[in-house]
Each structure stands twice: as C-alpha cells, then as structure tokens.
Amino acid sequence: MSTNKKFAVILSGCGVYDGAEIHEATLTMYAIAKAGAQYQIFAPDIMQHHVVNHLTGEEMNEKRNVLVESARIARGNIKPLKELKVADYDAVVFPGGFGAAKNLSTFAFDGENFKVNTEVERVIKETVSSKKPLGALCISPIILSKVLDNAKITLGTESDPSALAAKKLGAEYIATNHGDVVIDENYNVFTSPCYMLDATIDQIGEGAENVVREIMKRLNQ
Amino acid sequence: MSTNKKFAVILSGCGVYDGAEIHEATLTMYAIAKAGAQYQIFAPDIMQHHVVNHLTGEEMNEKRNVLVESARIARGNIKPLKELKVADYDAVVFPGGFGAAKNLSTFAFDGENFKVNTEVERVIKETVSSKKPLGALCISPIILSKVLDNAKITLGTESDPSALAAKKLGAEYIATNHGDVVIDENYNVFTSPCYMLDATIDQIGEGAENVVREIMKRLNQ
Numbered sequence: 409m410s411t412n413k414k415f416a417v418i419l420s421g422c423g424v425y426d427g428a429e430i431h432e433a434t435l436t437m438y439a440i441a442k443a444g445a446q447y448q449i450f451a452p453d454i455m456q457h458h459v460v461n462h463l464t465g466e467e468m469n470e471k472r473n474v475l476v477e478s479a480r481i482a483r484g485n486i487k488p489l490k491e492l493k494v495a496d497y498d499a500v501v502f503p504g505g506f507g508a509a510k511n512l513s514t515f516a517f518d519g520e521n522f523k524v525n526t527e528v529e530r531v532i533k534e535t536v537s538s539k540k541p542l543g544a545l546c547i548s549p550i551i552l553s554k555v556l557d558n559a560k561i562t563l564g565t566e567s568d569p570s571a572l573a574a575k576k577l578g579a580e581y582i583a584t585n586h587g588d589v590v591i592d593e594n595y596n597v598f599t600s601p602c603y604m605l606d607a608t609i610d611q612i613g614e615g616a617e618n619v620v621r622e623i624m625k626r627l628n629q
Numbered sequence: 630m631s632t633n634k635k636f637a638v639i640l641s642g643c644g645v646y647d648g649a650e651i652h653e654a655t656l657t658m659y660a661i662a663k664a665g666a667q668y669q670i671f672a673p674d675i676m677q678h679h680v681v682n683h684l685t686g687e688e689m690n691e692k693r694n695v696l697v698e699s700a701r702i703a704r705g706n707i708k709p710l711k712e713l714k715v716a717d718y719d720a721v722v723f724p725g726g727f728g729a730a731k732n733l734s735t736f737a738f739d740g741e742n743f744k745v746n747t748e749v750e751r752v753i754k755e756t757v758s759s760k761k762p763l764g765a766l767c768i769s770p771i772i773l774s775k776v777l778d779n780a781k782i783t784l785g786t787e788s789d790p791s792a793l794a795a796k797k798l799g800a801e802y803i804a805t806n807h808g809d810v811v812i813d814e815n816y817n818v819f820t821s822p823c824y825m826l827d828a829t830i831d832q833i834g835e836g837a838e839n840v841v842r843e844i845m846k847r848l849n850q
Contacts, residue, residue: 422644422651422701423701424701424705427701430701431655431658431659434652434655435655435659437830438652438656438830438831438834441830442831442834461700462697462700462703462704462705463697463700463705463707465705470691475684477683479683479684480643480644480683481651482683483645483650483652483683484645484683484686486684609658609659609662610662610663613659
C-alpha cells in the first residue's frame with residue numbers, strides 16, 4: 409500500500425521525562441510508514457527546560473537542545489518547527505512525553521495557567537483552520553485544551569491533574585481505555601491516552617496505529 | 630497470546646550515531662511484547678566513547694553514560710549489564726546502532742582488530758554455551774564475528790567494511806535483503822540487517838519481528 413499523504417510529526421526532545429516519549433514517537437512513525445504514508449519530523453530549536461537522568465529520575469547539571477536531541481529519534485532527518493508550513497502536509501501529529509508539558513508548553517510547572525510555545529500554537533491553529541487532521545498522544549492533548557476552545561480530548565484517568573486542568577480550561581475530557589481514539593469532529597482532532605495510562609509497549613503501538621488509521625480514513629473520505 | 634518466555638535486550642546508548650539505534654531497540658521491544666513474551670533491558674554502566682550531535686553529525690564536547698542514556702529508551706526500567714544472569718532468561722537480543730561498534734566494542738575505531746566489552750563477551754559466551762537463542766540486528770553481529778568462531782551472520786552489503794572485516798575474522802557473512810533472518814544452527818544465533826541496509830522504519834519493524842518470531846519458534850520447539 410502506498411499513498412502520497414504526508415504527515416508532520418512534532419517532537420519535544422528524546423526521552424519520556426524531559427522530552428518526547430521514544431516509544432510513542434517511534435511507533436507513530438512506524439504506523440505512518442505501515443499505512444503507506446510519508447512523514448517529516450520537526451522540533452522547536454529551543455533549549456530543553458531541563459535534563460533528567462532517566463535511571464535515577466534526578467535532574468542533571470546539563471543543557472540540551474530540543475531539536476538536537478529530537479534528531480536522535482529522527483536519525484538526523486529533522487527540521488526546525490519554524491520551517492513547518494502546514495500547507496505542505498496532510499496531517500500533523502504530536503506524540504507525547506513530558507517534553508510536551510515541559511518544552512512545548514509549561515504545563516508541568518504552571519498547571520492550568522501554562523503557556524504554549526508560540527510555534528506550537530501557530531501550527532495547531534493553522535492545522536485546525538485549514539481543516540487538516542491533528543493527532544495528539546498521551547499528555548500532548550493538554551496543549552490543545554489551551555489553544556482550542558472546548559476541544560474534545562483524551563488524557564489519562566479522570567483524577568489525573570492534566571484531566572482536571574483541561575476541564576477547568578473548558579475542554580471536554582473523555583475517559584478512555586488503551587488504544588481508544590477520541591475524535592473531535594469540530595476541530596478534526598484525534599487523541600489517544602497511550603502512556604497516560606499504565607500501558608505496555610504493544611498498547612502504545614495500538615494507540616498510535618489507531619490514531620493514524622483514523623486520520624488516514626478521514627484523509628481518504 | 631501470552632507466554633512466560635523472557636528476553637534480555639541489551640542496549641548501547643540512545644541514538645544511532647553514538648548509541649543504540651532507537652527504532653531497532655523500540656521495535657524489538659514491541660515485537661517481543663506482541664509475541665506475548667516479556668523483556669528486561671540491560672546496558673553496560675560505562676561512559677560512551679563520545680557524544681554525536683545527531684542534527685549536524687559533529688562530535689559534541691559532552692560526556693554521557695551508556696546505562697543512563699539507554700534508560701531513556703527503557704523509560705527507566707533498565708539494569709546494569711553486569712547484573713544480567715543468562716540463566717534467568719530464555720533469549721538475548723542485541724539491537725544495533727553505532728553504540729554496538731563504539732561502546733560495546735571498538736570496531737568503529739579499530740576495524741578487524743577491535744576489542745569487545747568484557748561483559749558483552751561474557752553474556753554472548755554464556756548464551757551460546759547454554760544453547761539459548763541469541764538475536765543481533767544491524768551492526769551488532771560484527772561483535773559475534775569476534776567472539777564466536779566462524780559464526781554465520783548478516784551485516785550490510787557485501788562491500789561494507791563490517792562484512793569484509795567479519796569475513797577476515799572467519800565469519801560466514803551472508804548477504805540478505807530487508808527483513809531476512811539468517812540462522813546459525815550451530816550457535817543458535819539469529820541476525821537481520823535492519824539499518825545496515827538503506828531501510829525504512831517499517832522494514833526495521835519487519836526485521837525485528839522476524840528475528841523475534843524465529844526465536845520464539847525455536848523456544849517453543
């Protein structure tokens with residue numbers, strides 16, 4: 409199966425605790441390729457909020473750049489987010505990881521009063537205004553709750569701080585199980601909880617594959 | 630499908646140019662989980678040979694630890710390689726990435742005269758002597774060409790320096806296509822070329838899945 413559909417995949421570093429979640433990012437790319445579509449990876453050219461030792465969970469006295477570290481997942485084939493022209497793509501996907509809440513936005517530190525990176529906000533608004541499908545996994549939908557009024561999204565469980573914050577911001581949070589995809593028909597937004605639930609890697613693959621499949625269905629309608 | 634089979638997966642960092650290849654590592658874990666088996670990730674607690682900026686390809690003035698960086702792929706659930714008791718596992722798999730040739734061995738710098746990390750050598754010898762299946766993707770089989778006499782393995786194309794070095798060391802190098810698995814029946818070794826060929830991520834998934842499937846078949850014989 410082959411198609412000319414092109415996805416932009418937006419990363420936030422390389423590693424769940426301070427960047428993009430590696431399994432979600434990889435399995436999103438894998439799902440896109442298996443669907444016969446193409447992808448280009450992007451990340452903002454900014455410093456990470458911090459660097460976390462993933463063995464101990466402790467902060468390290470280091471500085472790393474989001475674009476440079478995301479390039480590890482992209483095998484070097486990556487572009488700065490500011491170069492992303494939504495007109496050149498059919499769909500946009502944000503995998504998860506704390507990077508979405510620490511680098512693409514400040515949710516991890518500011519709760520419901522968080523700010524969103526201006527390039528990320530631009531891309532979301534352009535994608536929605538051009539009626540192109542927008543996918544978001546794991547914690548990434550919290551950003552949509554800030555940028556889009558009353559978006560219908562997944563996050564973790566009902567008691568998770570992100571779900572509570574999203575509801576305060578006016579989002580329609582939907583509690584789901586592994587691999588479920590919530591579709592906001594108004595905004596053309598596709599979300600799935602992935603590692604916001606206590607999941608295994610095959611459940612992450614299922615979530616990424618289901619989001620990509622639903623987006624491909626929409627693109628082929 | 631569920632099984633009590635347990636794989637040890639050995640990483641060499643986090644990123645193709647100075648560590649474990651992220652897609653090969655992730656898709657190996659994914660293949661094991663989809664086969665209903667379990668895995669535990671290990672990496673040596675040593676410093677990386679160097680740190681490469683994956684955006685530019687240039688060396689960075691930084692120091693990183695193989696175990697700490699591998700923990701990014703493992704989401705923190707990782708153990709030092711010296712704690713790996715082969716008796717506790719049914720099979721061992723080495724994904725690829727330059728980390729296999731820079732951190733687990735010195736092949737990238739010393740060619741056919743390279744040395745192998747002592748813990749890596751111990752694990753390979755114990756796996757083979759206990760007749761357990763050993764999988765190796767991408768560049769990792771070069772290590773087997775040094776540790777095991779006359780091993781039958783994949784690498785890249787026939788003209789690749791790794792294939793030439795392996796043959797000089799006495800290995801039986803087999804040229805293969807994407808996703809092919811070469812099985813050394815003597816050593817119970819399963820190899821596939823993955824990114825040693827110019828491959829797409831879905832071909833990496835196929836290679837990892839085929840290696841895991843063949844190992845599972847062997848374990849269930």
